[in-house]
Amino acid sequence: MNILESIRFIMPEIILLVFAIIILVSSFFIRNKNVLGVFALSAIVAASLYLPQSHKTDTALFFNMLTSDSFSLFFKEISLFITGIVVLLSMGYKELTEEYIGEYYFLLLNGTIAMLLAVSSNNLLMIYLSLEMLSLISYLLVAFLKNNTLSSEGALKYFLFGALSTGIMLYGISLIYGLFGTTDLSIISKTVNTGQMNGLVSLILLVMILAGLGFKCSLVPFHMWAPDVYQGAPTAVTAFISVGPKAVGFAVLLRIFTNNFFPLYVNWVSLMTIISIFTMTIGNIIAISQTNIKRMLAYSSIAQAGYMLIGFVVGSASGMEGILYYILAYALMNLGAFGCVILVSNSIRSDAIEDYAGLYKKDPVTSFMLSIFLLSLAGVPPLAGFWGKFLVFSAAIQSKFILLAIVGVLNSVVAAYYYMRVIKYMYLEEPKVEYIKQKSAPLQIALATVMAGVFIAGLYISPFLNWIRNSQFSLFQ
Amino acid sequence: MSFPFLTCIVFLPLAGGLLILFTPKKNVGLIKSVATTVTAAALILSLVLLFNFDCAKTSMQFEENMSWIPSINVSYHLGVDGISIGLVFLTTLLSFLACIGSYSIDTRQKEYFFLYLLLSTGMMGTFVALDLVLFYVLWEIVLVPMYFLIGIWGGPRKEYAAIKFFIYTLAGSIFMLLGILAFYFTSTPHTFSILELGKTTGTLTLSLQIVIFIAFYLGFAVKVPVFPFHTWLPDAHVEAPTPISVLLAGVLLKMGGYGFFRISFPLLKDAAHYFALPFAILGLINIVYGAIVAMAQPDFKKMVAYSSVSHMGFVMLGLASMTVTGSNGALLQMFNHGIITGGMFFLVGVLYTRAHTRDLDKFGGLGVKMPVYSGILTVFALASLGLPGLSGFISEFMSLLGSYAVFKLVTIVSVLGIVITAGYFLYMLQRVLMGPLNERLVSIPDISKRELFVLIPLMIIVILIGVYPLAALKYQMASIEAFIQKIGGGAF
Numbered sequence A: 001m002n003i004l005e006s007i008r009f010i011m012p013e014i015i016l017l018v019f020a021i022i023i024l025v026s027s028f029f030i031r032n033k034n035v036l037g038v039f040a041l042s043a044i045v046a047a048s049l050y051l052p053q054s055h056k057t058d059t060a061l062f063f064n065m066l067t068s069d070s071f072s073l074f075f076k077e078i079s080l081f082i083t084g085i086v087v088l089l090s091m092g093y094k095e096l097t098e099e100y101i102g103e104y105y106f107l108l109l110n111g112t113i114a115m116l117l118a119v120s121s122n123n124l125l126m127i128y129l130s131l132e133m134l135s136l137i138s139y140l141l142v143a144f145l146k147n148n149t150l151s152s153e154g155a156l157k158y159f160l161f162g163a164l165s166t167g168i169m170l171y172g173i174s175l176i177y178g179l180f181g182t183t184d185l186s187i188i189s190k191t192v193n194t195g196q197m198n199g200l201v202s203l204i205l206l207v208m209i210l211a212g213l214g215f216k217c218s219l220v221p222f223h224m225w226a227p228d229v230y231q232g233a234p235t236a237v238t239a240f241i242s243v244g245p246k247a248v249g250f251a252v253l254l255r256i257f258t259n260n261f262f263p264l265y266v267n268w269v270s271l272m273t274i275i276s277i278f279t280m281t282i283g284n285i286i287a288i289s290q291t292n293i294k295r296m297l298a299y300s301s302i303a304q305a306g307y308m309l310i311g312f313v314v315g316s317a318s319g320m321e322g323i324l325y326y327i328l329a330y331a332l333m334n335l336g337a338f339g340c341v342i343l344v345s346n347s348i349r350s351d352a353i354e355d356y357a358g359l360y361k362k363d364p365v366t367s368f369m370l371s372i373f374l375l376s377l378a379g380v381p382p383l384a385g386f387w388g389k390f391l392v393f394s395a396a397i398q399s400k401f402i403l404l405a406i407v408g409v410l411n412s413v414v415a416a417y418y419y420m421r422v423i424k425y426m427y428l429e430e431p432k433v434e435y436i437k438q439k440s441a442p443l444q445i446a447l448a449t450v451m452a453g454v455f456i457a458g459l460y461i462s463p464f465l466n467w468i469r470n471s472q473f474s475l476f477q
Numbered sequence B: 001m002s003f004p005f006l007t008c009i010v011f012l013p014l015a016g017g018l019l020i021l022f023t024p025k026k027n028v029g030l031i032k033s034v035a036t037t038v039t040a041a042a043l044i045l046s047l048v049l050l051f052n053f054d055c056a057k058t059s060m061q062f063e064e065n066m067s068w069i070p071s072i073n074v075s076y077h078l079g080v081d082g083i084s085i086g087l088v089f090l091t092t093l094l095s096f097l098a099c100i101g102s103y104s105i106d107t108r109q110k111e112y113f114f115l116y117l118l119l120s121t122g123m124m125g126t127f128v129a130l131d132l133v134l135f136y137v138l139w140e141i142v143l144v145p146m147y148f149l150i151g152i153w154g155g156p157r158k159e160y161a162a163i164k165f166f167i168y169t170l171a172g173s174i175f176m177l178l179g180i181l182a183f184y185f186t187s188t189p190h191t192f193s194i195l196e197l198g199k200t201t202g203t204l205t206l207s208l209q210i211v212i213f214i215a216f217y218l219g220f221a222v223k224v225p226v227f228p229f230h231t232w233l234p235d236a237h238v239e240a241p242t243p244i245s246v247l248l249a250g251v252l253l254k255m256g257g258y259g260f261f262r263i264s265f266p267l268l269k270d271a272a273h274y275f276a277l278p279f280a281i282l283g284l285i286n287i288v289y290g291a292i293v294a295m296a297q298p299d300f301k302k303m304v305a306y307s308s309v310s311h312m313g314f315v316m317l318g319l320a321s322m323t324v325t326g327s328n329g330a331l332l333q334m335f336n337h338g339i340i341t342g343g344m345f346f347l348v349g350v351l352y353t354r355a356h357t358r359d360l361d362k363f364g365g366l367g368v369k370m371p372v373y374s375g376i377l378t379v380f381a382l383a384s385l386g387l388p389g390l391s392g393f394i395s396e397f398m399s400l401l402g403s404y405a406v407f408k409l410v411t412i413v414s415v416l417g418i419v420i421t422a423g424y425f426l427y428m429l430q431r432v433l434m435g436p437l438n439e440r441l442v443s444i445p446d447i448s449k450r451e452l453f454v455l456i457p458l459m460i461i462v463i464l465i466g467v468y469p470l471a472a473l474k475y476q477m478a479s480i481e482a483f484i485q486k487i488g489g490g491a492f
Helices: A003-026 A033-049 A070-092 A101-120 A124-142 A149-180 A185-193 A199-217 A225-232 A235-260 A262-288 A293-314 A317-348 A364-378 A384-398 A402-428 A441-459 A462-469 B005-021 B028-051 B082-104 B109-128 B132-141 B143-153 B158-186 B194-199 B206-223 B232-239 B242-267 B269-274 B276-295 B300-321 B324-355 B371-385 B391-404 B408-433 B449-467 B470-487
Strands: B061-069 B074-080
Touching (some): A003 A101, A033 A070, A033 A101, A070 A101, A070 A235, A070 A317, A070 A441, A101 A124, A101 A235, A124 A149, A124 A199, A149 A185, A149 A199, A149 A225, A185 A235, A185 A262, A199 A235, A199 A262, A199 A293, A225 A235, A225 A293, A235 A262, A235 A293, A235 A317, A262 A293, A262 A402, A293 A384, A293 A402, A317 A364, A317 A384, A364 A384, A364 A402, A384 A402, A384 A441, A384 B158, A402 B158, A462 B061, B005 B061, B005 B074, B005 B082, B005 B109, B028 B082, B028 B109, B074 B082, B074 B109, B074 B132, B082 B109, B082 B324, B082 B449, B082 B470, B109 B132, B109 B143, B109 B242, B132 B143, B132 B158, B132 B194, B132 B242, B143 B158, B194 B242, B206 B242, B206 B269, B232 B242, B242 B269, B242 B324, B242 B470, B269 B276, B269 B470, B276 B300, B276 B408, B300 B324, B324 B371, B324 B391, B324 B449, B371 B391, B371 B408, B371 B449, B391 B449, B449 B470
Antiparallel strands (some): B061 B074
């Protein structure tokens, strides 16, 4: 397909960019968080209306730099949904002053463009560029509370870790280019399929690429940045970082490994098993001792990535289905949890778990919602999080990864303890700190949306499964 | 399609609970009447079920089957047979009575009754679900309200007890989930239906059956609870408020036993034969160890809690014998224990609300001050220790009779448990009712009308089954016979 024809497939990206510039310019005149937020929301709605319809066959765009398949469409839909919720959360987040609000939404929309490009890239170079764009925007967003030392510290750590790991990834890509003479994934996968690859060499290459993606998905041992960044960043940004780049990271991981390097499966499966086990276990165990809820959710999100990785390790169609559903459920419940954290921190000016004591008395609705999100993260049926675990564990059992399944279920018991701890503070203790209730309509809309999502995806799961089944790679169809 | 009895029984409480969420917090009277109405309606429906139940049929009755998640073959499938009908009735009865018993809850009533009704839905659903995933979902739903009910309205160590209960049961049941998945992937075509899996029982290899059996065992054994997974029970029972203790002992423990009857034994019959002796020995340990520990308790409620451990041992023993008599005894023992121990916990609660202590040594001479209470307490204590003519005797005797045919030595030692049980219950009666009146209790009032209303139905059932056991046995006999035939047990 030539360039002109390709353009209509990137209409969503173009719309977002146009709106981003409009927001930036108009922020010179309008410094209102909500007005600009509505602008950003309409950008997202318009972009989702222009999403290309799903295709049975892949469409190569821009000299095969990008592709437009049903897999990328799934992740584009999720990315737009995530940003939409994050915009609503930002509108209700008090710490975010109106001084640089235009720049904030500008960056957020550009981050979304990067996400949309990353999930549809079919070329290692394009993958690197879009991920790097996403990373740079994330660093800036984390540092957005520039007078807050934690925010700056988090951003610096994020930047140093990011620079190192993407550097390694870029080196890996350069080696791949040296070996194959191209960075086009579809050409590479043809060579791989002939089985001419040396096992050790391929393993080294894949580990290098994994460094960059593991950083995005916060897999152990590339997870060290997460707690400080999650804690320091403005909470709305934390919500974004905990789900957006993670979903993108998994999408790229699946595209490179499962779709294109699948013949090398035997080389990376044992390594990935170990990473998955460590990610789950370390995330969960350290989460137990956290006293700040954002830090706790950071470790919890590391652990959640470990569960998702089970579906990836299994490498089967049902594993893929599990991972896609898990990402969907995880986006819903994690955004919800952070939304509640924002609501509470607006009212008590604190993120300490201790200060959640007796929340049920002051704000029964928020404590109920936060409990639902935490229970969903813990995997209590019939909420969405349960089915995520159910699907990845069943994929593991089906492909006889019994050890992985057992470690997974044991971990979810450990996880239940620290999720319940927050609930314990909210319902079983008496209030200690002053609570000045702050209302925010956008926040409530966002929370109601994800809350409904958690219940609907839990109780009426069939349509979601069908949607996911239609979004898998051709490899598994 | 006929009237969906089971759906109504299961989800009426939940509907009531949602209604309560929308009632004003201050209007406690309305909240209580909503809760009472829905639990009463569920009880009436279960009575209708009982009268329309065909005792001679061994297949499922009142079946409801709808597809839930077609792509992985999960269905919304409910039904009752002789094994579950008694437990459904037990659950609706205790839910209703404990709801009336909950009137004395004086803080955060709105949340209490919402959680209470959610709990009822989970419990009832567990006994009628015929799809493993549905079963698991309903089984797990029980955990969350229970955590709050113990943790908010419990005694001094409520937080510890609540989280211990939660983690213990979750850890057990999550292995059950793996077992469920193993069933799914080893069956052809892949299915979660308990009935479908029952048709092909015994076709899996023994080693696979053993693995799945252990996975399910971990889930059920924590709930029963089987030694050494019982340590959550005394904590949870003692800290929970009275009506919740009643449901814990009366219904929740039965979920584990029911799991053995519905899933472990019929679907994994070779593994069941393989594990029969260890199963019986664990039953023996429960009976004797539970009784000895109960004897040593100074706390009234803790004593009753450990007596539950002991009584549930008879269920294990009777079931392990895989004889018709033994299994009939085991199933009836579950029902009887629910009624008797439920009543015992109510009685402890009656005393506690008046004396504000459960220390057995702080009572004494209450026989004079509370004659009606004393009479009822004596009946329940005697039923619990297995006095002929009361219900406990029938089921314990049948369990022992059945198991004697298979495990002679184990049964002989188990009988020791009955002697110890008699010992500690009589000792309890002596300390509470007889001797000189404790001066602190001079002005203690006798049992109130509301409390009598709760206890009388239970007492009637205890005596009725004691003198005419067929009233309960007739529902289950045909199903148990088919059950034993299916797993290839002894005909005795």
